[in-house]
Amino acid sequence: MNTNTTPTSLRAKSVPRGDRPASFVVDPAAARRQVWYELASGATGLALALFMWGHMFLVGSILTGEKGFNWVAHMLEEYFIAQPTVAAVLVLFIVHAVMAARKVPGQLKERKVMRDLGRDLNAYGKGFPGMARGDERFQPHVESMLWIWQVRTGMIILVLASFHLILLASNVFEATMQGGLAIDATRTLARVQGGLWMLYAVLLVCVEFHASVGLYRLAIKWGFGARLGRHTLHRIEQVLLWLFLGLGVVVLAVLAGWLPAPLEFLLKG
Numbered sequence: 001m002n003t004n005t006t007p008t009s010l011r012a013k014s015v016p017r018g019d020r021p022a023s024f025v026v027d028p029a030a031a032r033r034q035v036w037y038e039l040a041s042g043a044t045g046l047a048l049a050l051f052m053w054g055h056m057f058l059v060g061s062i063l064t065g066e067k068g069f070n071w072v073a074h075m076l077e078e079y080f081i082a083q084p085t086v087a088a089v090l091v092l093f094i095v096h097a098v099m100a101a102r103k104v105p106g107q108l109k110e111r112k113v114m115r116d117l118g119r120d121l122n123a124y125g126k127g128f129p130g131m132a133r134g135d136e137r138f139q140p141h142v143e144s145m146l147w148i149w150q151v152r153t154g155m156i157i158l159v160l161a162s163f164h165l166i167l168l169a170s171n172v173f174e175a176t177m178q179g180g181l182a183i184d185a186t187r188t189l190a191r192v193q194g195g196l197w198m199l200y201a202v203l204l205v206c207v208e209f210h211a212s213v214g215l216y217r218l219a220i221k222w223g224f225g226a227r228l229g230r231h232t233l234h235r236i237e238q239v240l241l242w243l244f245l246g247l248g249v250v251v252l253a254v255l256a257g258w259l260p261a262p263l264e265f266l267l268k269g
Ligand code: HEM
Pocket: 055, 056, 059, 085, 086, 087, 089, 093, 157, 161, 164, 165, 168, 183, 187, 188, 189, 191, 192, 196, 200, 201, 203, 204, 207, 248, 249, 251, 252
């Protein structure tokens, strides 16, 4: 009796090992290496996302005015908390970028495929009555769109955050060598109001999207919160995105001088 229940069309043909295409042959060492790369990119991504939430509260001290911002910044530098943090973030940023770059389409031809796929997915459902964006049938495409934007925002962050990190790191280490302090409200307000707000505005949107979607994808990939289900995790991701984006916009508006520090009254007197 034939106990094999696999349909004939799905049964793998017995191809001699030497004749198999390279992609068909599984190299256990290479597979193990990929798992390590995946763990490294996930762990560094998680650490950077957590750092960015902390960073939001540190920079957000500007909401209490220059006095509050300087108290936080000077304390972190004087007690040598800022210096190792800057170095650690630089390392995490580089490792994360290198590990994640494995998945970025490298060739122009592949980039065009990704661009066309994004365009097609965006058009998907349009013109079909009753096929709204929130429709269940749209779900698999939402996941693909998230991946595409994850790659795009990652590439923007790589350029803009490298500039920001190099600027801040050189300020901090130069000041430490000279026995001074680098991060100061007067300097920060001058450079943001001098035009850096444009860079920070783009960086802010990309970082908040990249971090919240990254955490959502990490939770799905490694099964954290599996009991919550994809739908609830997606909702949590959206709450985090809008919460930190909203907070970031208010912080940036105060840094750019468009809004007075709303909590300044707390440190008056
Ligand atoms: C340890 C490293 C870091 C330090 C010390 C630092 C410090 C600062 C400071 C002092 C500001 C105020 C503006 C200024 O002075 O130029 C700022 C703003 C900002 N930083 Fe960083 N930063 C670090 C890492 C990062 C990273 C890795 C990112 C993103 C990937 C980032 C994204 C931003 C954004 C978007 C703003 C604008 C403020 C907002 O609207 O929330 N920073 N950072």
